Amino acid sequence: MDRGQLAEFLRLRREALQPADVGLPAGVRRRTPGLRREEVASLATMSTDYYTRLEQGRGPRPSRPVLTGLARALRLNDDQRAHLFRLAGEQPGPPPGPPADVRIGVLRMLERLDVPGLVLDAKYDVLAWNPMAAALITDFSALPVKERNLLRLRFLHGDRQADRFGESATRDFAFEAAADLRAATATYPDDPALAQLVADLVAGSEEFAGIWALHEVSRQQSMCQTIFHPEVGRIDVVCEVLVVPERDQRVILYTAEPGSPSDQALRLLGVIGTQAMSQG
Numbered sequence: 001m002d003r004g005q006l007a008e009f010l011r012l013r014r015e016a017l018q019p020a021d022v023g024l025p026a027g028v029r030r031r032t033p034g035l036r037r038e039e040v041a042s043l044a045t046m047s048t049d050y051y052t053r054l055e056q057g058r059g060p061r062p063s064r065p066v067l068t069g070l071a072r073a074l075r076l077n078d079d080q081r082a083h084l085f086r087l088a089g090e091q092p093g094p095p096p097g098p099p100a101d102v103r104i105g106v107l108r109m110l111e112r113l114d115v116p117g118l119v120l121d122a123k124y125d126v127l128a129w130n131p132m133a134a135a136l137i138t139d140f141s142a143l144p145v146k147e148r149n150l151l152r153l154r155f156l157h158g159d160r161q162a163d164r165f166g167e168s169a170t171r172d173f174a175f176e177a178a179a180d181l182r183a184a185t186a187t188y189p190d191d192p193a194l195a196q197l198v199a200d201l202v203a204g205s206e207e208f209a210g211i212w213a214l215h216e217v218s219r220q221q222s223m224c225q226t227i228f229h230p231e232v233g234r235i236d237v238v239c240e241v242l243v244v245p246e247r248d249q250r251v252i253l254y255t256a257e258p259g260s261p262s263d264q265a266l267r268l269l270g271v272i273g274t275q276a277m278s279q280g
Contacts, residue, residue, distance in 0.1 A: 001089040007057035009087060013074040014040050014055070021075060043073035062088050068096060075101070077246050097191035098122040098184070099247045106244060106251060115266065116254040119244075122184040123194045124150040124177060127249065135269050136227065136235075136254060151177055151197065155205040173225075178208060179216035186217070187248070225254075231272060232265040 015034035019025060022035065022043060041051040046066060053059035062070070067088055071081040077099075082092035098121040107128055110117050116136040118129035126140050126148040134140055140148050147153070154173060181198065188194050201208040227235045235256065242251040256262035 001061050002087050003057040003059075006084075006087040007055050009084065010040075010051075010055045010070070010074070013076065013080070017075060022073070040070075040073050044069035064090055064093070072096075079246075094187065094189055097188050097193060098125075099249070100125070100127060101247070102128045102249065103244065103247070106249075109251075113253070114270065115256075116269075118252050120150065120250050120252060122187065122248045123181065123191075123197055126150065132266070132270050133254070135272065136229065136266075149197065151181065151201060151208075155201050155208040174207060175211055175216070178211040178214075182212070182215065182217045229265070229269065232268050234262070235265045235269075236260070236262040237266075 014037070015032070017035045019035065019039070022039075024035075024039060037052050037055065038048040041048040044051065044066070046069060050059060054062065064085075067085055067090060070076075071084055074080075076084060078095055081095065085092040100121060102119050106119060110119070110128055110130045113130055113132070116130065116133040118133045118137075118140075119127045121127055129140050138153065154177065185194060185198065198212070202212055203209075225237055225239060227237060229235055237254040237256050240253045240255060242253065243249075244251065254266075256266050
C-alpha cells in the first residue's frame with residue numbers, strides 16, 4: 001500500500017468533482033474546489049473521520065468493499081478504479097457493474113441528431129434517448145426505470161415488439177442480444193442488477209431460456225431492420241452502433257437511405273413525435 005500516493009489520488013479526484021456531477025446541490029459558495037470530504041464519505045458510506053485519515057495518508061489499509069465505495073463515490077472510470085485498488089495494495093478484480101452515467105458530449109450529440117438515437121449500457125438498459133427514438137420505438141419516459149430495457153421489451157413484451165419490428169427481425173435480435181448479454185455477464189459477474197435481469201428473462205420467456213441455454217457469446221455491431229410504424233408505415237433502417245469504450249456503452253443510430261421513402265417516413269416521424277396523427 002502506497003499511503004502517500006493513495007492520499008494524493010483521493011484528494012485530486014475529490015477536487016475534480018462538482019456537486020452536480022454526483023447529484024448534489026451546489027449550495028453556498030465553496031472556498032475550496034470540488035466536493036467536501038464529508039460528501040465523499042457519505043457517498044462512499046463510510047465515516048468522515050475514516051475518509052479524512054485516508055486522504056491525509058494516516059488511515060489503515062482499506063478493504064475491497066471500502067475501495068469499491070470510494071470508486072463509486074468519486075465516479076472513477078475502469079482505469080482509475082484499477083489504479084485506486086493497486087495503490088491500496090489490492091488487485092482490481094472485475095468492475096461491479098456497467099456505468100449508468102452518460103457523458104455530457106454524448107447527450108448533446110443525441111439532442112442535435114435528426115435521426116433516432118439512444119444510449120445502451122452492457123445489459124441493454126436505455127440510459128438516454130432523443131425524441132425521435134421515443135417516437136420510433138416507445139416512449140421510454142412513460143416506462144418505469146426498470147422496464148427501460150430493450151431485452152425486457154423484447155422477451156417479456158414480445159407481442160408488441162413483433163407487431164412493430166416483424167417476426168424475422170425480432171428473432172434475429174433475440175439471438176444476437178442474448179449472446180451479447182452472455183458476454184456482459186462475464187465482464188460483470190458481481191452485478192446484482194444484471195443477474196436479476198437474466199433470472200427474470202429466463203423465468204418469463206421460454207424463448208429466451210432456450211436461446212440462453214445455447215451459451216452463444218458475441219458482441220452486437222450493426223444490423224438492418226424493417227419497422228412497421230403505426231403512424232408512418234414501413235421504415236427500412238440500418239442500426240449503426242457507436243461504442244463508448246470507457247463506459248462500456250453504445251450509441252444506437254437508426255438511419256435510412258437519403259431520399260428514400262423510409263427517409264421521408266423518418267422525417268415525418270420527427271414532426272409528429274410520440275403523438276398520434278390527427279384524423280380527418
